[in-house]
Amino acid sequence: MNSTVKSTANAPLLSVEDLRLSFGGVLAIDGLSFGVGEAEIVSVIGPNGAGKTSAFNCVTGFYRPTAGAVRLRGRDITGLRPSAVAALGVARTFQNxxxxxxxxxxxxxxxxxxxxxxxxxxxxxxxxxxxxxxxxxxxxxxxxxxxxxxxxxxxxxxxxxxxxxxxxxxxxxxxxxxEPDLLLLDEPAAGLNHGEKAETLDLIRRVRELGVAIVLIEHDMGLVMDVSQRVVVLNFGREIADGPPDEVRRDPEVVEAYLGRDADEAEIEEARASVAGGRDGGA
Amino acid sequence: MTGPGDQAPTGAGPDSDSDSDSTTGTPTTGTPSRGIPPRRTGPRGAGPRSIASRLMDNRWAGLAGLLVALLAPFVNATPYALSVMTSAAIFVMLAAGLNIVVGYCGLLDLGYVAFFAVGAYTSGVLSTRLGLPLVATLPAVLVVTVIAGLVIGAPTLRLRSDYLAIVTLGFGEIIRVTANNLDVTGGPSGIYGIPGLTGGPVSFYYVTVLIVALAVVGAARLGRSRLGRAWRFVREDEDAAEAMGVHTYKVKMAAYVAGAIWGGLAGVLFGAHLSAISPTSFTFLQSALVLMAVVLGGMGSIRGVVVGAVVISVLPELLRDLADYRYLAFGVLLIIVMLVRPQGLWPARSREAAQ
Structure with a gap:
């Protein structure tokens, strides 16, 4: 998907290349690759424990990935300490x-x-x-x-x-x-009521208008589908989809990840309807 | 409301330094916060403010403290009283230094007396062996204490909380035991005949008060600067501080080195005051007492720490009439204060003044 970019000139703002992270024997992230362009909003979604926050921690320097690379405008920032990553123009919020x-x-x-x-x-x-x-x-x-x-x-x-x-x-x-070029938001709408979520959505859009690229972890599908240009889906540390919201929403593997393998057709249809409904509700 | 609390980091007002320029109190007057001040009204400090609370926020409190310290010898200038007051002033400087480490930066240091010892021994050895005047030893003292801060800090500051406390405790003992066993430090009998800074005890008291006042003002100003904010970011949440670009290791090291300098300079005053030092002056009890002054006064609150240091150093003297029971009474009083006022006698305000 992302070929390794050598030149700084055309490199995307952020590129995560085949990122792997294991804690002892547990594989938290198993080959994650995605890119974020200037002023683009990319969401990372997935069930709990899929490795989303771990990926954030690898990008921002809090974890050192076991393998793979994180590049900022082509520059390798893998393994830099968090304050050094921050100094290069990456800011983040925390889940809690x-x-x-x-x-x-x-x-x-x-x-x-x-x-x-x-x-x-x-x-x-x-x-x-x-x-x-x-x-x-x-x-x-x-x-x-x-x-x-x-x-x-x-x-x-x-x-x-x-x-x-x-x-x-x-x-x-x-x-x-x-004053970052890249802002990582880890569940910014968690625990907020309906009105506050709408305000957060508006805030995210206004941040993007400043020219700041955003990577968003969020469970509220309505918000994700509404605001993102691209959605990356993780499950058990593996990347199972990467594309525009409409495409990802229809991806059978994504639906399966959210609902489980044994769900019958009716349930899958129901889920599709609710995911789509979330988008419609927000639009 | 009345003025910026000592934690207000804006430093916007032209006189904003006077608000936290607390200085030494004096033994003869007891402490400004005798009598139990009312509890805080609430976390936001809203609602009607008590008189005590407004007095505590007053920007002139520090200057008033300095005035009291300067006038004290006119009330009582016996050699004993002067000696107690001078010791109290030196203790204030120690507490102001430890407050940078523990109060601002949140690093529990149980071996702070190590830097006190390094300063006292460096100036003591140089002045007695080389016949230098005490002032001439100051550059060396600064260099040695900074090195001591870096050497002790480098390994320990990679640790957090309890582990840090235990390792600092170890370093405190290492310094004392080293002084006890080296020839150059005079072994167990220590060093005697350290020259004074000035002619007599009265002038030495005034010099001490001025130096300590400057040290306290300096500590307060550092606390309100960009670096001071970074110290408190580290204290509050190290990870969040890193995420904002604060190199937490360097910032902690800066706190440690600043604490070392304050402690080392206090050590020079200590040697000049007593003219003799020995390893028994630098025991763990001394570290514990300085820490107690910081906690009793209010961690991170420079005014509180000054008051706490005066209380801790003077109270045992005031309790002398109780003879054998004085340390029992001292302990009981401290326990009562901490039960009634766990946030300290004069706690730091987390509210800053609107401009």
Whole structure:
């Protein structure tokens, strides 16, 4: 599918090549390949335990893959530490919120500006103009991204005091403040109510309009089918489909993965209807 | 509301440094937070604020503390009182340094006294063997403590939580045992005849207070900087910090080295104060007491840590009348404080001031 790209010029933004990851004897990812172009939205779906989050962790440097390569604009980033991957323009959110709970909401988003503001120890000790400028810029940017995600809650209080849905927004704002070229969202709509999901969908679209490519892990099929240009389906660590949403939705292997081998025809039809219905509901 | 808490990292106001420039309190006045302040009203600090709470947020609190420390010798300048106050000030510096490691960065260090010892021994050995004035040993002290921080930090900071604590405990003991067995450090009898920094105990007290005040202000400013935020990101969630581009290992190392410098310089003051040092000054108990000061005052809160350090260093002296029972009473009082106020006497605010 993806031939190994050598040249940086025409290389896709992200290309994952024959990625394998095993924990001891357990194969978590077994030969995953996909690419993400600039400003493209690609969803990675699959049943629980299919290896989606593990794939994210390999891309972002949290896991070192057993074999295979992760390339960013043709550059091999396999095995770099997460902060180095982040420095190259990749930001992520976590499946179960990982905010800095005791710190203010603004501080959380300031984390995204960490690599951009220039300041050394002496600036900090002497409060030089450069220190003040850096702090001011960091704060302005934090406010900007909180506005962008539409945070309604208190920005000055600790992040843990916000309602769950608001915390999700803060996490996205924090990732956006990194000003990434590639954003990996791990179940951004999990635990959100219907209205919040619609807002998340809108937010994802607006992020893409900024020119940011998005890789999305999500269980809400309506959202996935609605927003993605391409869908990659994983099952037991294996990639079973990669294509546009309409195509993937009809793929018999995908339906089987979601429903099991012994489902009779009626059930499969029912499932098809509901998957399609999810799309219609969102459209 | 009244002013940025010491955790407010914006540093926007022109006077924003004064808010957390806490300094040494003094033994004679006891502590600013005697009497049990009311519990916090809620996680968001909403609702009516008590007078105590507003006083705690006051940006002049630090300056007031410094003023008290500067005026204390006018109240009581007996050699004993001066000695207790000087020790308290040095202890404040130690606590401010450990607060960087434990309070800001969340690295439980049970062997912090190692850096105190390295600083005290480096200046002690150089000044007595080479006849150098104490000030001339400072560059060497800085170099040696930074190296000690890097050497001890490099292997230990790869560990997390409990493992880190145990390994730091080990390093604390290694330094002490080494000092006990080397000839150059005078073995068990240590080093004596360390020159003072100044002429007399009063001037030394003032020099100490000023140095410690600068150290406390410096620690607070670091805490509110980009690096200080990175320390707290690491404390709150190391993985999330990495995902945001924070090189957590380097950041932890910076905290450790900063802690080492603060501890080492406190060690120089300690040697100058007592003019003699020996391995018995650098036991695990000392590490535990500094840690207790940080926890008692409020981890990550520079003002709290200053108060905690003054309490821990002065309370045993105030309890001297109880003779044999004084450490029992000391322990009971600490337990009561931690039960009534687990967040510390003067906890860090997680709320920052709107601009």
């Amino acid at each position: 919120l990982r905010l800095f709970g005791e710190m203010s909401v603004l501080d959380n988003v300031r984390a995204g500006t960490h690599l951009r503001i220039r300041q050394n120890v002496f600036d900090a000790l002497l409060h030089t103009p450069r220190y003040r400028r850096g702090e001011r810029e960091s704060t302005e940017q934090a406010h900007h991204w909180l506005d962008f995600v539409g945070l309604r809650g208190d920005r000055y209080g600790p992040a843990r005091a916000l309602p769950y849905g608001e915390q999700r927004r803060v996490e996205i704002a924090r990732a956006l403040a990194r």
